[in-house]
Amino acid sequence: MRIVLIIGLALGLLTAGRASAAEAVLRLSHPMPPSHHIAKLIDGWAADIQSASGGRIEVQIFGAEQAFKAPQNIVAVARGQIEAAASVNFQWGETVPEMNVTILPFLLTDLERIRRFPGSPAAAFLEEKLAQKGVVNLAWLYTSRLSVFTSQRRPLIQSEDFRGVKIRGLNRLVDNALVAVGAAPSAMPAPEVYQALQSGVLDAGMTDLSAAYSRKFFEVQKYGTVTPISAVYYHIYVNPDWYRKLAPDLRDVLSAASRKITIDAIPATEAAAEEAMLQLSAKGMVLHTQTAEEVAAFTRIMQPPVLKAFLEASPDGQKILDLLNGL
Structure with a gap:
């Protein structure tokens, strides 16, 4: 954890000169x-909190890993080195394996069920798990339900098209789905994927639609197959000691702003995905959207091994599955 501590010291130096009359x-x-559309929503969330609190809460946003690297945010918040963070839900996969539930292949793809997730018993169950690990969850920000398999030599449409393909995976759990169709998944940080695709270290990529455009995959990948393989949420969480010290009315301000951003994330994400498809097509990428029959075929192959691994790794895996299926 030495790196986290060093970054924490740097963050302290960065903010030390900022005088603030705020209560928190x-x-x-x-x-x-x-x-990123979620980053823009978080900026608006910060502005809402500062305005509604009359300046009693000052919110400082450190995006693009200025303060901590993505895997370090969880520890930094739990230890109080920073008050809050936003992480994708599967970032908790090793610590709270039940947080992987939304990325199980083809499990949570219906928009109405995605709308019902925040505030549901399933979300409350996961929030309790997070509390046990030292953070207070504030908001669930729906980020993606459409991913894209990108490739250069040929489109990846049928399951047999993946045989022998070197592809960037998502995590150890979801990689079981790629192995099931004969692909060779490789763990790789997102910033390194473009160069790996360009050099041939990877044959194919798997990412959400918006990222495929922002990372310019269209420059090194000709084909894209759009698939509703999983739902991803960024979620905002805070340090419990900091939260407990807030005046009750300021907690209400925080809750109201968090409810608003949770609602706003849904149309923003849908619009971002629609725009990304148009942008990728305009840049010359040949896109194919999976048909219902293709989704069913991939579900039959991909879902069972991932579901098996999920239940083996998650002590309360069946419980969260039942809650999610009840949405």
């Missing part, structure tokens, strides 16, 4: 670039 300062770390 809320610093939030996230890994997204400023152009």
Whole structure:
């Protein structure tokens, strides 16, 4: 954890010169670039909190990994080195394996069920798990339900098209789905994927639609197959000691702003996905959207091994599955 401590010291130096008359300062770390639609929503969330609190809460946003790297945010918030962070839910996969539930292949793809997730018993169950690990969850920000398999030599449409293909995986759990169709998944940080595709280290990529455009995969990949393989949420969480010290009315301000951003994330994400498809097509990428029959075929192959691995790794895996299926 030495790196986390060093970055924490640097963050302290960065903010030390900022005088503040606010009752509370809320610093939030996230890994997204400023152009990401969720990053823009978080900026609005910060402005809403400062306005509604009359300046009694000062919110400072450290995006694009300025404060901590994405995998370090969880520990930094739990230890109080920063007050808050936003992480993708599967970032908790090793610590709270039940947080992987939304990325199980083809399990949570219906928009109405995605709308019902925040505030549901399933979300409450996961929030309790997070509380046991030292953070207070504030908001669930729906980020993606459409991914894209990108490739250069040929489109990846049928399951047999994946045989022998070197592809960037998502995590150890979901990689079981790629192995099931004969692919060779490889773990790789997102910033390194473009060069790996360009050099041939990887044959194919798997990412959400918006990222395929922002990372310019269209420059090194000709084909893209759009698939509703999983739902991803960024979620905002805070340090419990900081939260407990807030005046009750300021907690209400925080809750109201968090409810608003949770609602706003749904149309923003849908619009971002639609725009990304148009942008990728305009850049010359040949896109194919999976048909219902193709989704069913991939579900039969991909879902069972991932579901098996999920239940083996998650002590309360069946319980969260039942709750999610009840949405």
